[in-house]
Amino acid sequence: MNHHPPTAAPDPPPRRGLRQALILGLLALLLALVVVTCGLGYIRVAPDQVARVVLAHLTGGEAPVARLVDQVVWEVRLPRILSAAAVGAALALAGVVFQGILLNPLADPFTLGVSSGAAFGAALALWLGLAFLGPYTVALLAFLGAVATLAAVIALAAKDGQTSPTSLILSGVIVAAILSAGISFIKYLSGEQVSVIIFWLLGSLSGRTWLEAGLTGGAVIVGFLVFLFHARDLNLLSLGPRAAAALGVEVRRVRLILLITASLVSAAAVAVAGIIGFVGLLIPHLMRMLVGPDNRLLLPAAGLAGAMLLLLADTLTRWALPHEVPIGVLTALIGGPFFCYVFRRKQLGVGRG
Amino acid sequence: MAEPVFAIRGLSFAYGAQPVLRGLDLTIIPGRFHGLVGPNGCGKTTLLDLMTGLLRPAAGSVSFQGRPLAAWRAGELARSLSLTPQEPGLGFPYTVRETVLMGRHAFIPRFSAPSPRDEELVEAALTRLDLVALAHHPVTELSGGEKQRVILARALAQDAPVMLLDEPTNNLDVRHALAALGELERLVREEGRTVVAVLHDLNLAAAFCDHLILMDQGRIAAFGPTPEALCAANLEAVFGVRAAVRWDEFAQGRVVVFQKNGGAA
Numbered sequence: 075m076n077h078h079p080p081t082a083a084p085d086p087p088p089r090r091g092l093r094q095a096l097i098l099g100l101l102a103l104l105l106a107l108v109v110v111t112c113g114l115g116y117i118r119v120a121p122d123q124v125a126r127v128v129l130a131h132l133t134g135g136e137a138p139v140a141r142l143v144d145q146v147v148w149e150v151r152l153p154r155i156l157s158a159a160a161v162g163a164a165l166a167l168a169g170v171v172f173q174g175i176l177l178n179p180l181a182d183p184f185t186l187g188v189s190s191g192a193a194f195g196a197a198l199a200l201w202l203g204l205a206f207l208g209p210y211t212v213a214l215l216a217f218l219g220a221v222a223t224l225a226a227v228i229a230l231a232a233k234d235g236q237t238s239p240t241s242l243i244l245s246g247v248i249v250a251a252i253l254s255a256g257i258s259f260i261k262y263l264s265g266e267q268v269s270v271i272i273f274w275l276l277g278s279l280s281g282r283t284w285l286e287a288g289l290t291g292g293a294v295i296v297g298f299l300v301f302l303f304h305a306r307d308l309n310l311l312s313l314g315p316r317a318a319a320a321l322g323v324e325v326r327r328v329r330l331i332l333l334i335t336a337s338l339v340s341a342a343a344v345a346v347a348g349i350i351g352f353v354g355l356l357i358p359h360l361m362r363m364l365v366g367p368d369n370r371l372l373l374p375a376a377g378l379a380g381a382m383l384l385l386l387a388d389t390l391t392r393w394a395l396p397h398e399v400p401i402g403v404l405t406a407l408i409g410g411p412f413f414c415y416v417f418r419r420k421q422l423g424v425g426r427g
Numbered sequence: 428m429a430e431p432v433f434a435i436r437g438l439s440f441a442y443g444a445q446p447v448l449r450g451l452d453l454t455i456i457p458g459r460f461h462g463l464v465g466p467n468g469c470g471k472t473t474l475l476d477l478m479t480g481l482l483r484p485a486a487g488s489v490s491f492q493g494r495p496l497a498a499w500r501a502g503e504l505a506r507s508l509s510l511t512p513q514e515p516g517l518g519f520p521y522t523v524r525e526t527v528l529m530g531r532h533a534f535i536p537r538f539s540a541p542s543p544r545d546e547e548l549v550e551a552a553l554t555r556l557d558l559v560a561l562a563h564h565p566v567t568e569l570s571g572g573e574k575q576r577v578i579l580a581r582a583l584a585q586d587a588p589v590m591l592l593d594e595p596t597n598n599l600d601v602r603h604a605l606a607a608l609g610e611l612e613r614l615v616r617e618e619g620r621t622v623v624a625v626l627h628d629l630n631l632a633a634a635f636c637d638h639l640i641l642m643d644q645g646r647i648a649a650f651g652p653t654p655e656a657l658c659a660a661n662l663e664a665v666f667g668v669r670a671a672v673r674w675d676e677f678a679q680g681r682v683v684v685f686q687k688n689g690g691a692a
Contacts, residue, residue, distance in 0.1 A: 367521050
């Protein structure tokens with residue numbers, strides 16, 4: 075029980091202008107980070123040179139730098155960096171949406187088994203050596219696996235055309251458990267290829283191309299617009315379906331749209347980068363503490379923060395560590411303890427939220 | 428007789444094989460304060476869910492203001508009908524004010540800021556439910572009774588002519604319970620609104636409701652003006668307890684008293 079003195083100093087809600095400044099600030103920070111990290115690596119490139127290379131490619135001109143520098147920045151690093159940012163944004167955005175729809179602050183893009191479905195699809199492709207789409211076959215099968223899993227989970231959870239948050243989470247856990255057994259079986263059967271499957275499952279962004287950056291980036295932008303359009307409905311959905319419906323939200327329609335979009339966005343991320351945990355759980359929590367729960371502000375803030383976090387983590391594995399650590403392992407190793415710290419602080423009543 | 432706000436005919440509903448409502452008929456006339464009373468599990472909340480369209484009837488029909496409920500869009504319905512649910516559902520740290528402003532959802536176009544009228548209704552609701560000092564607190568840090576006042580304030584801000592409330596006095600201390608029901612009574616008397624409130628405290632029902640709907644096993648057991656519907660015979664039939672209904676000089680109204688071992692009778 076809390077006791078509030080009647081004169082409790084009201085902490086006024088952030089004004090509209092302040093919110094916009096925050097989002098613009100995060101955006102500027104992300105752009106600066108992209109330029110700086112693009113210069114880091116075996117070949118160091120100064121930020122102004124990176125900017126010149128990018129500008130030259132965008133305007134179709136010739137960059138006044140060495141050919142090697144141009145290639146390293148434009149062909150190798152930038153697609154990887156933009157893929158990392160897009161994947162991070164996708165996971166964080168999907169996390170915000172899943173937590174809102176499932177009324178569960180512990181939900182993340184993987185709660186409904188989307189990651190297990192993607193992992194199963196990828197493991198299948200690697201085991202059977204499928205290559206009808208060249209190097210993109212694994213990503214395609216991962217995406218299809220994620221989508222098929224989502225369909226199965228919704229079908230399993232639905233009753234009279236409705237899905238409750240609890241039944242969705244239960245169905246997700248059941249389907250994910252079955253798929254995990256399937257993945258183990260594929261690993262067991264795949265003999266020497268098992269290391270390839272394990273490596274994929276640990277997540278990686280090395281060697282990502284412009285095509286992959288473009289596909290994930292496109293999925294994130296479309297998904298973000300869909301989420302933002304429904305941001306206020308998502309605010310109300312957090313009150314539970316009964317209250318949301320009575321306040322004028324078309325609960326069934328909005329929930330289905332958000333569920334499918336968030337799953338597709340996370341599937342696009344997993345297909346490109348493998349399984350990267352904790353970003354979708356940690357970033358929404360952290361940003362909710364910083365900017366509050368209003369999805370109209372939380373969505374852009376979480377998307378940008380997720381992009382920055384994964385970009386930093388990827389730079390760490392690529393540049394700072396002596397051996398390239400799988401990024402999924404890194405995010406869990408850093409994110410896990412950090413989440414413990416945040417959770418504990420919250421338990422002890424420090425800070426807001 | 429005024430056109431009914433709700434016309435419910437032959438309404439049946441079941442959860443799986445468990446029938447909850449069995450051919451229920453009910454007509455709600457505008458401008459009245461209805462108390463909906465009945466034993467646990469008799470179908471009160473299910474009836475409210477069918478009246479807001481959250482659930483679809485297995486048989487029978489519900490029409491609201493002369494139109495079948497299925498023909499109403501959610502946003503349009505929310506401007507005419509509000510529901511205060513039994514569970515506050517306040518799991519995310521929105522402030523009290525933000526939560527009360529959600530009552531205006533159906534009136535604020537997507538991407539628009541609230542109008543001065545919206546702000547005015549929110550301030551009035553916060554004042555009426557004694558929440559001004561808590562306006563900027565996160566709802567997740569409130570006590571049960573404070574949360575209940577927040578969702579009542581949200582319904583006041585929604586400002587709908589017809590209000591459904593599921594146990595609106597849940598968790599409220601006696602002062603806040605009297606104030607909340609008094610506010611609803613004022614809206615009915617002065618503004619001609621229609622209220623249907625599930626109440627478990629029969630003395631509060633006796634004090635504020637002009638009509639009582641007694642439910643039992645998925646049917647309407649009795650429905651009429653409170654002085655007639657609230658009698659010892661009805662209470663014994665519906666709740667299976669021995670009760671007496673008396674005029675009380677101090678309360679200036681009718682009060683219900685019970686025998687401790689009334690269930691054994």
